[in-house]
Amino acid sequence: MDREEFWAIVEEAREVVGDTVSAESAEAVAQRVTARLVELGPSAAVEFERVFDAVNGEAYRTDLWAAAYLMLGGCSDDGFDYFRGWLLAQGRAVWEGAVAAPDSLADLGLDPDDDEIQCEDFLSVASDAYSAAxxxxEAFWTAVHDNGTRPESGTNDPAGEDFDFDDEDQMRVRLPRLAAIYLDD
Structure with missing residues (x-):
């Protein structure tokens, strides 16, 4: 499976769900992706996971974490994983825009009081599909690791310059559009 096929599965699920910005609708996208992977079979689930790891790893960035921190009113390691699950459910265009320029998330028009923009379920769509099929x-993880391409999680710091997410001046400089929405004046 390549990235085009990966994103086609996500976009197909999004089309069925419709508006995906709420946590509930992002979970619905995850459920649709899982169902589609069940239909495609265990090997598709393994290949989806391998692409997922690569795509998700590219978003393991300090600037995107800072955006999540603003949008969620704080963001732990796990919270950033769940935020990226939600972000995947928003589709390829939003995902790629956010990875390239996290401040672009201001364009989504989210309610700044909605701090539930997370989707833990998206992180396990492939393993859930494999298990269902x-x-x-356990065989899923063995298959994913067999070709040795799965990176070890949690062993590296996020890409990009580290800075204090609680420093509102830094946040305003680095993420001006999101800061204008999420920080009190």
Missing amino acids: TGDE
């Missing part, structure tokens, strides 16, 4: 989640 085979009944053996």
Whole structure:
């Protein structure tokens, strides 16, 4: 599976769900992706996971984490994972825009009081699909690791310059549009 096929599966799920900005609708996208991977079979789930790891790893960036921190009113390691799950459910255009320029998330028009823009379920769509198809989640992880391409999670710092997310002046400089929405004047 390549990135085009990966994003086609996500976009197909989004079309069925419609508006995907709420946490509930992002979870619905994750459920649709899981169902589609079940239909495609265990090997598709393994390949989806491999592409997911690459795509998700590219978003493991300090500037995007800072955007999540603003939008969520704080953001732990796990919270940033769940935020990226939600971001995947927004589709390729939003994902790529946010990775390139996190401040572009201001264009989504989200309610600044909605701090539930997370989707933990998206992180396990491939393993859930594999388990549903085979009944053996352990075999999924063995298959994903077999070609040695799965990076170890949690071993690296996020890409980009580290800075204090609690420094409102820094946030206003680095993410001016999001800061205008999410920081009190």
